[in-house]
Amino acid sequence: xxxxxxxxxxxxxxxxxxxxxxxxxxxxxxxxxxxxxxxxxxxxxxxxxxxxxxxxxxxxxxxxxxxxxxxxxxxxxxxxxxxxxxxxxxxxxxxxxxxxxxxxxxxxxxxxxxxxxxxxxxxxxxxxxxxxxxxxxxxxxxxxxxxxxxxxxxxxxxxxxxxxxxxxxxxxxxxxxxxxxxxxxxxxxxxxxxxxxxxxxxxxxxxxxxxxxxxxxxxxxxxxxxxxxxxxxxxxxxxxxxxxxxxxxxxxxxxxxxxxxxxxxxxxxxxxxxxxxxxxxxxxxxxxxxxxxxxxxxxxxxxxxxxxxxxxxxxxxxxxxxxxxxxxxxxxxxxxxxxxxxxxxxxxxxxxxxxxxxxxxxxxxxxxxxxxxxxx
Numbered sequence: 135x136x137x138x139x140x141x142x143x144x145x146x147x148x149x150x151x152x153x154x155x156x157x158x159x160x161x162x163x164x165x166x167x168x169x170x171x172x173x174x175x176x177x178x179x180x181x182x183x184x185x186x187x188x189x190x191x192x193x194x195x196x197x198x199x200x201x202x203x204x205x206x207x208x209x210x211x212x213x214x215x216x217x218x219x220x221x222x223x224x225x226x227x228x229x230x231x232x233x234x235x236x237x238x239x240x241x242x243x244x245x246x247x248x249x250x251x252x253x254x255x256x257x258x259x260x261x262x263x264x265x266x267x268x269x270x271x272x273x274x275x276x277x278x279x280x281x282x283x284x285x286x287x288x289x290x291x292x293x294x295x296x297x298x299x300x301x302x303x304x305x306x307x308x309x310x311x312x313x314x315x316x317x318x319x320x321x322x323x324x325x326x327x328x329x330x331x332x333x334x335x336x337x338x339x340x341x342x343x344x345x346x347x348x349x350x351x352x353x354x355x356x357x358x359x360x361x362x363x364x365x366x367x368x369x370x371x372x373x374x375x376x377x378x379x380x381x382x383x384x385x386x387x388x389x390x391x392x393x394x395x396x397x398x399x400x401x402x403x404x405x406x407x408x409x410x411x412x413x414x415x416x417x418x419x420x421x422x423x424x425x426x427x428x429x430x431x432x433x434x435x436x437x438x439x440x441x442x443x444x445x446x447x448x449x450x451x452x453x454x455x456x457x458x459x460x461x462x463x464x465x466x467x468x469x470x471x472x473x474x475x476x477x478x479x480x481x482x483x484x485x486x487x488x489x490x491x492x493x494x495x496x497x498x499x500x501x502x503x504x505x506x507x508x509x510x
Contacts, residue, residue, distance in 0.1 A: 205343075220351075
């Protein structure tokens with residue numbers, strides 16, 4: 135499969151039928167390429183990295199790409215998914231072992247990216263993940279530096295998968311033969327360096343994918359077996375019979391409806407319902423059952439304050455407004471001065487009677503008359 139096809143399959147949603155068709159076509163091509171690489175014995179345990187030509191190095195990525203395509207294949211049954219994951223694991227392990235015995239990755243890089251499953255301490259695992267992330271970021275920066283040396287356009291922020299990088303590292307096809315002959319040696323060295331960096335980046339991602347695949351396999355193994363689904367018709371009949379058993383009693387043949395409900399032994403002789411069968415009645419009983427355990431309020435706060443005000447339990451007045459307001463005597467004096475009006479005459483008469491009552495009270499109760507404690 136060409137890098138362009140790999141990039142297309144990587145960016146499309148897996149659930150689409152169009153994506154699955156493209157994945158099946160790509161998987162067929164990749165399996166054919168893989169079989170040819172195996173038949174030609176391009177890589178063997180007796181070869182070293184220097185023995186492999188730059189043009190053949192790219193075929194080391196075939197198991198990695200094959201695993202990526204197979205991992206995106208859609209399956210509905212857990213058993214089929216487990217078989218698929220095992221095949222993906224085999225492709226990734228083949229890719230990792232090929233890079234290991236050829237010496238593409240150093241011993242330190244191999245230890246860094248394979249030590250995570252054996253670390254149990256959370257802090258150490260976090261530190262190891264940070265080191266792996268920094269190593270992967272450094273590889274991407276080095277690949278970008280090689281691309282700048284080849285005067286290629288920078289990769290956009292959204293293009294972060296290895297297929298995009300592989301596509302961007304392909305040699306340009308628009309150069310003349312004279313330029314190719316002049317820069318052949320330099321192009322060969324740059325292309326080899328770029329391919330090796332890309333292989334290391336694929337190695338980093340392969341180790342991370344192997345850990346994720348192992349976790350997914352463990353979940354699938356521990357998942358309960360899916361229940362067997364009966365035919366739709368039988369399932370519908372079973373649900374209907376179950377509902378009848380829950381809400382009704384068995385019909386006794388040849389039973390008089392007008393007869394007794396129970397026999398002498400207490401066995402029901404005819405169907406009956408405990409609750410009313412009406413929908414409104416059932417809803418009413420249900421509303422009475424499913425309610426809060428505490429008492430709900432029967433009026434709003436404003437309604438409660440209005441009732442308390444009518445009872446006289448709320449004191450009004452006071453404050454700055456009450457201090458500046460006129461007293462009843464002062465208001466009566468002002469109203470009595472409104473001469474020429476019926477209201478003024480009425481208030482004047484009211485003031486006169488109030489003054490007269492006060493004069494009578496003072497005559498009947500002279501000053502000091504109630505003082506019985508300090509008599510001389």
